[in-house]
Amino acid sequence: MTLILSFFLLLPVIAIFAVSFWQSTAYSYSPAFIFENYEFLLSSPVTLSVYIKTLMFTGITWACCLLIGFTVAYFLAFHVRSLPIQIGLFLLCTVPFWTSNIIRMISWIPFLGRNGIANNTLLELGLIDKPLEWLLFSDFAVILAFVHLFTLFMIVPIFNSMMRLDRSLIEAAVDAGASGWQVLCNVIIPLTKPGIMIGSIFVITLVMGDFITVRFMSGGQSASVGRVISNEIALLQYPAASASAVILLLTVLIMIGILLRFVDIRKEL
Amino acid sequence: MDSKRPLSFYLLAVFFAVFVLFLYGPTITIAILSFQGPHGGLTFPMNGVSTHWFKELFQQQAVGDIWGSFRRSFGLGVMVMVTTVVVSLMGGLAFRKHFRGSAIVFYLAIASLIIPSILISLGVGILFNILDWDVHWASSGFGSQLTWTLPFGLLIMFAVFNRFDSAYEEAARDLGATSWQTLRYIVLPIIGPSLIGVALFGFTLSYDEFARTLLTSGTYNTLPLEIYGMTTSVTTPVLFALGTFTTVFSFIVIGIFALIYKLSSKRVKPSA
Numbered sequence: 001m002t003l004i005l006s007f008f009l010l011l012p013v014i015a016i017f018a019v020s021f022w023q024s025t026a027y028s029y030s031p032a033f034i035f036e037n038y039e040f041l042l043s044s045p046v047t048l049s050v051y052i053k054t055l056m057f058t059g060i061t062w063a064c065c066l067l068i069g070f071t072v073a074y075f076l077a078f079h080v081r082s083l084p085i086q087i088g089l090f091l092l093c094t095v096p097f098w099t100s101n102i103i104r105m106i107s108w109i110p111f112l113g114r115n116g117i118a119n120n121t122l123l124e125l126g127l128i129d130k131p132l133e134w135l136l137f138s139d140f141a142v143i144l145a146f147v148h149l150f151t152l153f154m155i156v157p158i159f160n161s162m163m164r165l166d167r168s169l170i171e172a173a174v175d176a177g178a179s180g181w182q183v184l185c186n187v188i189i190p191l192t193k194p195g196i197m198i199g200s201i202f203v204i205t206l207v208m209g210d211f212i213t214v215r216f217m218s219g220g221q222s223a224s225v226g227r228v229i230s231n232e233i234a235l236l237q238y239p240a241a242s243a244s245a246v247i248l249l250l251t252v253l254i255m256i257g258i259l260l261r262f263v264d265i266r267k268e269l
Numbered sequence: 270m271d272s273k274r275p276l277s278f279y280l281l282a283v284f285f286a287v288f289v290l291f292l293y294g295p296t297i298t299i300a301i302l303s304f305q306g307p308h309g310g311l312t313f314p315m316n317g318v319s320t321h322w323f324k325e326l327f328q329q330q331a332v333g334d335i336w337g338s339f340r341r342s343f344g345l346g347v348m349v350m351v352t353t354v355v356v357s358l359m360g361g362l363a364f365r366k367h368f369r370g371s372a373i374v375f376y377l378a379i380a381s382l383i384i385p386s387i388l389i390s391l392g393v394g395i396l397f398n399i400l401d402w403d404v405h406w407a408s409s410g411f412g413s414q415l416t417w418t419l420p421f422g423l424l425i426m427f428a429v430f431n432r433f434d435s436a437y438e439e440a441a442r443d444l445g446a447t448s449w450q451t452l453r454y455i456v457l458p459i460i461g462p463s464l465i466g467v468a469l470f471g472f473t474l475s476y477d478e479f480a481r482t483l484l485t486s487g488t489y490n491t492l493p494l495e496i497y498g499m500t501t502s503v504t505t506p507v508l509f510a511l512g513t514f515t516t517v518f519s520f521i522v523i524g525i526f527a528l529i530y531k532l533s534s535k536r537v538k539p540s541a
Contacts, residue, residue, distance in 0.1 A: 068288060071281065071284055071285075072284070072285055072288055074281070075281040075282065075284065075285045076285075079277075079278045079281055079282070089285070092289060093288075093289070093292065095520075095523060096292055096293070096296070098469070098473035098474075098477075098519055098522075098523055099296070099473075099477065099515075099516050099519040099520070100476075100477040100493060100496070100512075100515055100516065100519065101477060101493075102477075102493055102496050102497055103296070103299075103496065103512040103515060103516055104295065104296060106299065106496075106508060106509070106512055107295030107296050107298060107299045107512065108295050109299075110295075110298050110299060110302050110509075111294070111295055111298055117298070148291065148292070148295075151288075180275070180277065201383060202383070205383040205384075205385060208385060209384075209385020209386055209387055209388070210385075211387055212497070226385065226387050229387055229391065230387060238391075238395060241391060242391065242395070245385075245387070245388050245391055245392075248385060248388070249384065249385070249388060252383070252384075252385060256383060
């Protein structure tokens with residue numbers, strides 16, 4: 001286990017780190033120790049705007065996933081009363097996780113396209129008089145796909161936390177005269193915080209590192225950090241890509257570090 | 270608990286139904302569209318109903334090699350599945366006793382789960398490049414997929430062993446079972462169903478994995494890479510037919526695992 005992980009996780013990260021200081025020639029790269037890659041990266045205005053864009057995607061996706069995920073998990077955990085139905089509905093939510101992400105992205109095309117279902121329905125209802133252009137291949141589509149793909153990662157840990165919550169605490173709160181809303185805010189949310197944190201970590205890291213969804217759903221019009229890296233790879237600019245990757249990794253690690261202050265993952269399993 | 274359901278139940282139920290529709294709607298849409306008539310396009314309206322595009326799919330394609338990539342994805346999925354099950358089981362067993370460095374291995378696993386996948390892809394690619402090895406889906410691709418499936422497997426094993434009642438093992442030891450016999454006849458049957466879960470994770474995550482395999486699969490594509498390539502060049506419902514095909518395949522795999530799970534958990538009734 002350790003061996004495999006070290007070889008395919010630690011060494012590659014070290015390799016990226018090392019190569020990020022190398023110099024690149026037209027078609028190849030060679031060992032060196034230069035800061036040129038970082039200098040270029042950190043001084044370029046593109047970097048800043050790309051990071052802002054990525055953080056925007058992350059923020060909106062995170063908020064949507066949290067809202068939807070929490071509501072769904074809450075419904076499953078506290079409003080569905082029989083265990084088999086609970087498990088059945090839970091599995092219904094998790095099955096898409098085991099199917100292909102790319103296919104699920106493609107699936108949005110007939111829905112969002114210019115002559116797609118969404119536009120046609122709105123036209124028929126008379127809500128709009130010409131097809132909306134921003135549905136497919138836009139930031140909206142990117143976020144929609146993110147939410148579609150990653151809400152699962154929010155539902156599962158929150159549901160797990162909720163199922164382990166001691167029901168007598170809720171009864172006690174009700175007996176003490178708390179309204180449903182008060183129970184939710186003062187009992188359930190604080191106690192499911194670990195689940196929320198774990199879900200957040202997943203969603204944030206997945207969105208930060210993503211490049212396919214952004215490329216595909218924006219039709220190549222939006223940039224994100226992951227896409228910049230994959231473009232640099234496509235141009236064989238490995239040292240530059242490595243430098244971007246190191247910065248991305250640091251950003252993600254800082255964000256996770258902040259989240260981890262609130263939760264001990266190992267206790268939550 | 271009172272039996273009358275509050276208003277909030279119905280509101281949340283509607284919300285849940287909408288969510289499920291949101292989750293499955295697009296997939297169902299392309300499933301319907303893949304039966305588009307021969308002259309139909311990528312969106313509604315349906316231009317007749319036919320299996321034209323499936324036939325097209327089964328014929329030789331102008332671009333790419335779907336069946337070859339399907340075979341590779343399947344083979345790789347099985348390899349990853351077996352490795353994930355074996356290694357997670359051993360990892361899970363090892364973690365029950367606190368050994369030196371267990372915290373490091375644990376954080377390594379977590380890190381592996383949350384590191385952006387493109388980094389693994391890039392890193393393994395560069396590493397193989399520096400070592401002057403050839404990237405191939407069965408070596409570097411295999412390894413980089415393991416960095417995704419192993420942590421999942423390990424976390425599931427943690428969850429299983431945290432709920433595992435070690436009194437069964439003690440009872441077996443008291444009856445004179447060797448540690449191997451205890452493992453073989455007590456531990457494995459009890460955790461068997463969860464191992465099937467781990468196997469399902471291993472296979473499906475590998476089968477659908479894209480980002481980590483992108484730079485590490487070498488000359489021969491796996492199926493997700495092939496599909497990705499098609500999205501830029503193919504503009505007929507063949508794409509939908511392929512999508513429907515792999516989704517159905519995924520469902521069949523899930524079904525098979527669910528069946529095995531059911532059979533094996535019936536055989537051993539856990540007393541939980």
